[in-house]
Amino acid sequence: MTLTKKPTRQVRRALARQNQTVSPQRLTEAIMTQGTARAAAVTQGQLTDAELQAWRADFAARLQIIQQHPEQNLGHIEEAVAAAAKEPLRLLTQRAAQAKANATPCQCLKCQHPLTNPKYLSRTIDSRFGCLTLWRRYGWCPQCETWQFPADHALGLARNAPASPYLQEISGLLVTKMPPEQAVAVAQRLGLDLSRCRLDREAHRQGLKAQARRAESLVPLETWEGLQQLARDTEGPPSQPFTLVIEIDAWNIRERDDWGQTKTLREQGKKIERWHWVYMATVFRLDHRGQTAGQRAVITQRGYVATRLGLEALLPQLYREALQRGLAQAQQVLVIADGAVWIWNLVQDRFPAARQQLDLWHAEEHLWAVAHELHGRGTPEASAWVKPLLQQVRNDQTSALIADLTELKPHLQEAQQKKLQTQIEYFEHNAHRMKYKETIAAREALAAGTATAEQIKLANQPLGSGAIESTCRQYQCRFKRTGQFWTTAGDEALLCLETFWRNGRWHELYPHAKTNVALN
Numbered sequence: 001m002t003l004t005k006k007p008t009r010q011v012r013r014a015l016a017r018q019n020q021t022v023s024p025q026r027l028t029e030a031i032m033t034q035g036t037a038r039a040a041a042v043t044q045g046q047l048t049d050a051e052l053q054a055w056r057a058d059f060a061a062r063l064q065i066i067q068q069h070p071e072q073n074l075g076h077i078e079e080a081v082a083a084a085a086k087e088p089l090r091l092l093t094q095r096a097a098q099a100k101a102n103a104t105p106c107q108c109l110k111c112q113h114p115l116t117n118p119k120y121l122s123r124t125i126d127s128r129f130g131c132l133t134l135w136r137r138y139g140w141c142p143q144c145e146t147w148q149f150p151a152d153h154a155l156g157l158a159r160n161a162p163a164s165p166y167l168q169e170i171s172g173l174l175v176t177k178m179p180p181e182q183a184v185a186v187a188q189r190l191g192l193d194l195s196r197c198r199l200d201r202e203a204h205r206q207g208l209k210a211q212a213r214r215a216e217s218l219v220p221l222e223t224w225e226g227l228q229q230l231a232r233d234t235e236g237p238p239s240q241p242f243t244l245v246i247e248i249d250a251w252n253i254r255e256r257d258d259w260g261q262t263k264t265l266r267e268q269g270k271k272i273e274r275w276h277w278v279y280m281a282t283v284f285r286l287d288h289r290g291q292t293a294g295q296r297a298v299i300t301q302r303g304y305v306a307t308r309l310g311l312e313a314l315l316p317q318l319y320r321e322a323l324q325r326g327l328a329q330a331q332q333v334l335v336i337a338d339g340a341v342w343i344w345n346l347v348q349d350r351f352p353a354a355r356q357q358l359d360l361w362h363a364e365e366h367l368w369a370v371a372h373e374l375h376g377r378g379t380p381e382a383s384a385w386v387k388p389l390l391q392q393v394r395n396d397q398t399s400a401l402i403a404d405l406t407e408l409k410p411h412l413q414e415a416q417q418k419k420l421q422t423q424i425e426y427f428e429h430n431a432h433r434m435k436y437k438e439t440i441a442a443r444e445a446l447a448a449g450t451a452t453a454e455q456i457k458l459a460n461q462p463l464g465s466g467a468i469e470s471t472c473r474q475y476q477c478r479f480k481r482t483g484q485f486w487t488t489a490g491d492e493a494l495l496c497l498e499t500f501w502r503n504g505r506w507h508e509l510y511p512h513a514k515t516n517v518a519l520n
């Protein structure tokens with residue numbers, strides 16, 4: 001009897017190395033040949049009779065259980081139908097995608113030159129119905145000197161990302177609406193198996209795609225011809241003269257681009273800015289603004305702009321949105337905002353002919369601040385003092401208001417004088433933007449039933465910038481949560497994606513999703 005000696009560790013390692021070098025090659029070749037042959041044979045997405053039969057049987061068995069169960073309801077039926085359908089749908093999708101890949105000409109995407117040295121390679125894709133395996137032809141373009149996968153392009157797949165176009169869309173949609181940890185759970189309930197990491201990465205990728213698309217859409221602004229084209233391409237000719245309303249505002253977002261380096265940077269004496277401005281604007285035609293039965297203003301069509309990349313980034317975006325919404329056709333442009341100096345400088349620069357209006361509620365707030373300073377917060381004296389001054393604002397008597405405030409000054413202590421002076425300057429700077437009387441009178445006439453045709457139109461004109469303020473609040477619900485930090489790249493990408501959704505241009509990013517998603 002011979003004893004077989006156990007191989008030493010070195011021998012075992014050498015054997016393992018040998019296996020590694022030999023077997024994968026053989027395996028790959030075998031798979032390649034098999035997969036290629038199978039894949040090349042697919043010309044249409046279909047299920048076989050046997051598969052359909054199996055589906056029916058599975059389906060019937062699942063429903064049978066629910067039928068007999070006294071506590072299972074329609075919800076259980078919905079779940080069972082979806083579960084039974086998942087595998088057949090996955091197969092069908094995989095075959096249809098394979099057929100589409102096979103039908104894609106093997107030629108260069110840039111120069112259409114036939115690709116040389118064509119081969120097949122498989123890839124795995126996460127789809128709405130689960131994991132798909134696809135074989136795609138690829139080849140070398142001798143002119144462009146690149147390897148290319150034309151089928152990937154035809155199918156809408158990104159280079160190094162596993163998500164199908166539907167999952168690309170859903171990842172972006174979910175993450176712009178809620179934090180990723182919630183999005184994962186919601187996706188799971190909807191039958192989509194997405195990990196937190198994949199969802200995060202895919203959403204960011206979609207944000208970058210949105211930013212690229214946005215940059216492309218701004219190119220026509222650079223030439224005169226492009227501008228003319230944009231001005232013509234608005235949403236149809238206006239039936240009657242209209243006012244274009246632009247409201248502008250800003251809020252701040254908390255960012256952290258230097259994780260783990262805070263202490264070092266501070267020691268080097270560098271100031272770390274955590275809070276950054278997100279500039280926002282909304283554009284709409286006054287004749288697209290109406291009221292609900294409950295007197296709430298609704299705007300049926302409006303455009304949005306949001307960026308955290310500074311005023312230089314906001315300007316072209318806002319100008320483009322305004323052109324898209326009818327800037328070139330508008331009889332009048334009305335810009336409403338609070339007293340921020342940067343806003344009015346921007347308006348002067350880009351919309352010099354626009355009528356500027358200070359948000360009425362901001363103006364009133366400044367008067368209330370004086371009232372509280374002089375008579376105490378919430379006192380009847382404060383209310384009594386401010387009342388006639390508020391009336392002056394609403395009557396367009398800004399000079400009288402400023403005179404009254406100035407007269408008050410000598411009777412005050414030094415600290416109060418300073419505060420009052422700040423408010424006086426606020427009204428002086430904004431005096432020409434404080435014209436509310438006609439609109440208020442028109443609203444009163446409308447309520448009394450005595451309004452002229454002109455007054456009916458005027459009554460619809462907003463007194464404040466509530467439309468953009470509510471939009472800012474909505475964005476903040478997602479982007480400004482407790483304990484949440486963003487990176488510049490991360491927040492701009494998602495802000496951009498969210499704005500495509502709100503502008504009803506989602507289909508520009510996801511042509512398969514061509515539905516009307518314009519939201520207010």
Ligand SMILES: [Zn+2]
Nearest residue numbers: 108111141144
């Ligand atoms: Zn080429």
